[in-house]
Amino acid sequence: MSNYKKVSIAEDARTELHDRLNLTGAEISINLLPAGTSVPFVHAHKQNEEIYAIVKGEGTAVIDDERVDVKAGDWLRIAPQAKRRFFASAESAIQYICIQVRQNSLEGYTVTDAVL
């Protein structure tokens, strides 16, 4: 079996990569919210920290009732227990990547995990 898998992503409302890439350490979604829309619910997590990368556009993350303005180039780490909800701005769609990983699961990384 090959040691890699590749997919090309279209600009869908939501694309989930776990099953498409056979991921074992993360779930990753690519999300597009049209201008003036939002994720329709607030959520938190049991074990997973979430890392968000804003790819295009701008909007607002509401995190534990705090409004955090976000725009392309911003990255956020959100703790599992935080209550979160994402909104596109009224004028602009927002495209963002959401990476779920189990909190405290990383051991070595980069130099301490690499084999050269």
Add this chain to the structure above:
Amino acid sequence: MSNYKKVSIAEDARTELHDRLNLTGAEISINLLPAGTSVPFVHAHKQNEEIYAIVKGEGTAVIDDERVDVKAGDWLRIAPQAKRRFFASAESAIQYICIQVRQNSLEGYTVTDAVL
């Protein structure tokens, strides 16, 4: 302490997020290779699977001696033991995100990890 942290990323050659975002389940880097350049070494990993997202431009990933063309919108999962090296194309820079997570570390995700 706040349940989130945010940073805004410039187009540097390489930005590493683990320490800047206090990540505990991943290391994430944003990388920019100018046209005609490459990462100067081949590497593999002990425990970590790597997920690559091509953000801009195009190039080639050499994975276990196989040449894999990559362009903006492509995502790859590479197993820890695979030997890998990334090249920008001769004509175009390539910007990519690299996500390191410990293989087999994810337990529940999305519906099975969410609290609504």
